[in-house]
Amino acid sequence: MSGIVGHRGSNFAFILVLFILLVVIACVCN
Structure with missing residues (x-):
């Protein structure tokens, strides 16, 4: 379960x- 939460947090950060x-x-293109 801890691994799932960590993976989910990693995906959110990504x-x-x-x-x-x-x-x-x-912003740069505009």
Whole structure:
């Protein structure tokens, strides 16, 4: 169970980083 929670947290952090990168790229392109 602990591994699942850790994996889920890792996925959330990964998605959060991707979202921030998309925002930065959008700002640069505009």
